[in-house]
Amino acid sequence: MGHSTQIAGEFALSSVNAAIQDLKDGKIEALVTAPVNKYNIQSETFKFAGHTDYLAQRFDTRNYLMLLISHNLKVGVVTAHIPISQVAASLTTDLIYNKIRVLHNTLKSDFTYSRPRIAVLGLNPHAGDNGLIGKEELEIIIPAIQQAFDEKILVFGPYPSDGFFGNSEYLKFDAILAMYHDQGLVPFKTLAFDTGVNYTAGLPIVRTSPDHGTGYDIAGKDLASPNSFRQAVYLACDIVRNRAVHDMYASNPLKTYESERSHSGPDITITSDTKLSED
Numbered sequence: 001m002g003h004s005t006q007i008a009g010e011f012a013l014s015s016v017n018a019a020i021q022d023l024k025d026g027k028i029e030a031l032v033t034a035p036v037n038k039y040n041i042q043s044e045t046f047k048f049a050g051h052t053d054y055l056a057q058r059f060d061t062r063n064y065l066m067l068l069i070s071h072n073l074k075v076g077v078v079t080a081h082i083p084i085s086q087v088a089a090s091l092t093t094d095l096i097y098n099k100i101r102v103l104h105n106t107l108k109s110d111f112t113y114s115r116p117r118i119a120v121l122g123l124n125p126h127a128g129d130n131g132l133i134g135k136e137e138l139e140i141i142i143p144a145i146q147q148a149f150d151e152k153i154l155v156f157g158p159y160p161s162d163g164f165f166g167n168s169e170y171l172k173f174d175a176i177l178a179m180y181h182d183q184g185l186v187p188f189k190t191l192a193f194d195t196g197v198n199y200t201a202g203l204p205i206v207r208t209s210p211d212h213g214t215g216y217d218i219a220g221k222d223l224a225s226p227n228s229f230r231q232a233v234y235l236a237c238d239i240v241r242n243r244a245v246h247d248m249y250a251s252n253p254l255k256t257y258e259s260e261r262s263h264s265g266p267d268i269t270i271t272s273d274t275k276l277s278e279d
Contacts, residue, residue, distance in 0.1 A: 002219035009040030030206035049081030064202035070192030096144035106201035120157035
């Protein structure tokens with residue numbers, strides 16, 4: 001107990017593969033993964049930094065997102081499990097743009113937001129200070145934000161991450177997109193470690209996980225909290241229901257009609273987002 005073993009990694013991978021097959025066969029509706037040891041699970045068939053990339057490959061998904069979720073905070077990351085020395089070189093406008101789109105789409109289909117508001121964090125201190133502390137914001141991040149904004153996605157930034165969380169600016173947005181793992185997960189786990197859930201957005205199936213690791217250091221000491229895993233189960237159930245409702249309405253959306261110019265008032269466009277009074 002409390003030690004990594006090769007056989008534990010083998011059984012962990014076998015369990016994941018069995019669950020994947022059940023998902024593909026339609027026997028289950030969602031997958032909640034327990035924490036995995038990223039070292040002992042490595043094998044000839046598993047050469048990944050964790051569940052997220054492996055599931056994306058098994059379900060032929062190119063654009064996906066690691067998204068941490070709690071009651072009032074959702075944080076996604078553009079780059080996840082890569083060395084910090086590789087982060088800047090890994091960022092491209094297309095990569096950030098695609099992550100914004102995945103985040104926008106999952107907020108609508110999986111979390112029922114009609115017009116989600118997304119904040120994007122900068123890479124450098126002070127979000128680059130207009131190019132004084134790095135050019136990534138000007139040359140890579142801002143063009144991605146502008147491209148998504150031009151497509152009617154409500155996305156804003158880039159924001160300096162320290163002030164953004166320090167001044168509680170995150171409460172003004174439905175989700176935040178960070179540039180790298182610790183930039184997003186350090187504030188998230190500080191604010192919501194006991195209730196946080198790791199969700200893989202963009203997959204055709206629903207997969208959640210607790211937001212903590214294996215916890216070998218407290219194994220057998222009666223110290224572990226089950227709350228994050230419990231929240232992961234609840235969230236998986238919620239997303240399955242939300243997707244079903246979204247798919248039902250998306251299959252037959254309310255059409256948009258332009259009003260006739262037969263009145264003295266302004267033209268009115270009615271869409272599925274229009275809120276009408278009971279009068």
